[in-house]
Amino acid sequence: MSTRTPLIYSPKVLEIFRNPKNLGAMQDASVVSQAGSPACGDVIRIYLKIEDGKILDASFESYGCAANIAAASILTEMVKGKTLKEAWMISWEEVAEELGGLPAIKYHCSILAVGGLKRAIRKYIDETRRERPDWLPVDLSKEERQALEEEELIEKMYKKHGRAP
Amino acid sequence: MSTRTPLIYSPKVLEIFRNPKNLGAMQDASVVSQAGSPACGDVIRIYLKIEDGKILDASFESYGCAANIAAASILTEMVKGKTLKEAWMISWEEVAEELGGLPAIKYHCSILAVGGLKRAIRKYIDETRRERPDWLPVDLSKEERQALEEEELIEKMYKKHGRAP
Amino acid sequence: MRKVSEFLIEHGKPSREVYLDHENSGWVPPEVVNEMLPYFNQKGYGHPSITNRPGWEAYEVLESTLELVGRTLNVSDGELIITHSGTESNNLAIKGAALARTDKERYKIIVSAIEHPSVIFPARTLEEHGFKLVTIPVDNEGFVDPEMLEALIDEKTFMVSIQAVNHEIGTIQNLEELVKIVKERDEKIIFHTDASDAYARIPLDVKKLGIDMMTISSHKIHGPKGVGLLYVDKKIKIKSILDGALSTQRFWPGVENVPALAGFRKAVELAFTDFEKIVERMKVLRDRLIDGIIEKVPDVLLNGPRGEKRAPDNVNVSFLHVEGESITIELSTRGVYVSSGSACTSRVLEPSHVILAIGRRYEEAHGSILFKISRYHTEGDIEYALSQIPPAIQRLRTISPLGREIMEEAVD
Amino acid sequence: MRKVSEFLIEHGKPSREVYLDHENSGWVPPEVVNEMLPYFNQKGYGHPSITNRPGWEAYEVLESTLELVGRTLNVSDGELIITHSGTESNNLAIKGAALARTDKERYKIIVSAIEHPSVIFPARTLEEHGFKLVTIPVDNEGFVDPEMLEALIDEKTFMVSIQAVNHEIGTIQNLEELVKIVKERDEKIIFHTDASDAYARIPLDVKKLGIDMMTISSHKIHGPKGVGLLYVDKKIKIKSILDGALSTQRFWPGVENVPALAGFRKAVELAFTDFEKIVERMKVLRDRLIDGIIEKVPDVLLNGPRGEKRAPDNVNVSFLHVEGESITIELSTRGVYVSSGSACTSRVLEPSHVILAIGRRYEEAHGSILFKISRYHTEGDIEYALSQIPPAIQRLRTISPLGREIMEEAVD
């Protein structure tokens, strides 16, 4: 068992937690994606409105801790106006930095948010049957992989505790 | 290792410790005896002035803790005016009781004082070549035996710590 | 490393504050602090086994504290061992008895599934030394089934440890019945109970219960941190698990924390003055909080039993579709201080083993919030909490994607 | 059981009091108590790993305390573990490192003969688990011979534990040299030092010394009881010796004692403000007490070294022909509070192992008295003690049969 940590967030995380930007489902989204699972304790859903390869608008929903909510919110701010390629290049470290830093135990929130974004971009390209751009790798990116791992982890935990999710 | 104890003496022990009675060597003692050893941390020396089988006067010296000093002092009070037989009959429990009780860890002080007294009586009868009275057992009394054991114990401890006394 | 002081500025100090996290850390009322004060530098600041006046004064605190606690528990000839925490007392009980074990044929340790980690983990450590840990499941209110206990105990059983009151969901076990089952089956099986959350909340009569060992923690009854007790019946042999210079305690070396003991003594005295009245008042506040939450917030599950079988101070609910840590933070900014059953680990939220044990799903456990009523709470405190909880949950549910319609697929 | 309160009435409260028993129990100055007060019920009364405001405030205390202590020790990348006492820290250091041992070929633990029981006894317990305890003797001032240490260490050596300053006789070891000898011989040997009596009395630079683990105790520097620290270098692996719910401490479960930590933080701050000046003053008072005793009382032996190699706070003398406990009581009634090296066991007086180790005889050890100077003492305090010690010893010597002429045989 690991220690509980006091979760020393930056003031900015708390500020965004209290006043998140770009909150809520987007009715006319071009794509919606989700990362995480309720059983894991965090879910991030990302909505993007895309036109001509550019992200015109972004919004989120989040089930999770303050870092989760703040990471999703700030990421939607960061991608607005970016091309898909530019958005794809955003790393989880950048998001954490943009939040004024995250406690190590909360890195996964930033990873999950970026994982959700990358899933959305990949899904958009897939679903709109566009040609795969060369900046989009065939293999899952680190963040997508880790989101998947987290989603799978919970099944292992359920097995360990002897019950179905 | 045993716990240290706070040595909750009765008020009476403290009072006698501060104002011991019958203190000091007696120049004209009929008999002097000693029990305990410096290495053990307690020594009681008892002086008796005896005439016609009666203890006219008694005094003591003590190297040891407060209980040791108080036990020796009160015992000298108790024996004054008693016949040798009456004095022999004094038990260590009576001395402890007379002191208002002793912490269990200090019973040995009372035992040592009574052991010293009994040694004195035995010695007096021996040295004055009187006939052994029937109240005086051939075998050592409990208190004389325990005083002897304590004196021997220290040699074992010295051996354990690898040094001569 | 980020400084927490910056964070606290952003958080701000709420104009009204209601502390409901006595599970994790009790605060110490001024009358208890006042009792401690002289022992820092006026009297009794000495070592309780040294023969000087400040030492004897220190010993007086030990003597009177243990006497008082002994009276409240109806302890006669057992020993009350002073440690620094409930955690230490539980470790000493379980490992100390195991170390003193003479009959190697006894190797089973039975604990309930909802014991505190300071009971479960020491027992698990003993598994590395030839013991076998057996966990009794509990029902959906947290009760141990007496028949199951009876079926589990056998001639291999060394010890049973079942808490008197569960710390998270307030289940009051029928300890008397459980002890009887164990002892009727085999007198030699040691029965330990962790009473950290029971002491000063329900009557505990050690002699009547027939308990062999009992754990108590000071900060859980508004005493200061730094004091735990372990009651050990005269016939039970234990060994030290810590080595050092002994003072007055045979089984916990080091100098006793006398100012903390003086505070604990006062906390015990206060808790047992008008005990029934205090407890009745706590139950009223408890039920008001439970009813108020259920009435005002939809999609809530009460964890643990209702009524007389629930500890008078315990309220535990799962708010569905929202996550515990964000609830505690949201409520904190509103001056309502609570804790969540789930703890953040590196990758996932670790759900409370207690909440899982009563059959909740992970996502139900993640939204579990624990409130502890204390005798210092007023009706106004509870009403204030009830004014803040619904909007807090409501706001977080607005953020959460869970509990709504199925995600609508949308592609341009 | 007899009540200590009755005894205290008989004892009476001396009109002047000088407390010199900081070895066994430190008192806590008002400015340190004041620092603790808000943390009982104003702020930081929460659990330092729970996400509510009182919890974060509690964490702030941990953060700032460890940062401050780290600075005073020049700790950079190691860990400062919070326990409840020096005893616990020493147990964790020795048993925790032993539990984490990977190389079973290393089984020798070397400690000096004058270590505190909380170092010696854990090492002795390890002997039951395949370790071998080797004790290095000391010279007649308490110094470890570096050459002997060099001769004792070998490829079987797992750990060396030598205290920085001896708690009874104040010997300041040449730690830098001893560490160097060990590390030059074999980097992998763990070097632990119990600095309970060294911290805030002599400069300690962890990095410069090359120490792997270091123990500190709060009440030994005028902080409150309830806090011990263990510094552990990054490269050293240890395991928990206590199991339970972890808060912020990986190796000591249970809630941290935040008010006590706040007090400790203040005590550290005070001790290191004008550190050199304070220490110089203590040395003056120390030497005045030593010189005064030797001058005024015949048949006295100073235990431990003189001058710069002696801790600034330590005075230890053996008064010949009188016994320690009666000295402490006699001085107590005169308001001078000290302790004796010998402890009463059921049958005999157990002499201090430290005093024996420097070659004293049992009866010399029995009369040993320990005084600890603190920065709060005035010259007047020391003069008062010096006015009481000679008549106290004189009175007891009048009672004692020792040291006089041979017993005269007298028979009527």
Ligand SMILES: Cc1ncc(COP(=O)(O)O)c(C=O)c1O
């Ligand atoms: C049931 C129970 N047992 C033991 C403990 C541990 O007590 P402490 O915090 O004094 O270590 C707790 C603490 O919350 C508890 O709730």
Ligand SMILES: Cc1ncc(COP(=O)(O)O)c(C=O)c1O
């Ligand atoms: C050298 C030394 N180490 C360790 C300890 C134990 O510290 P604590 O009293 O905090 O358990 C002491 C206490 O006197 C000591 O003097």
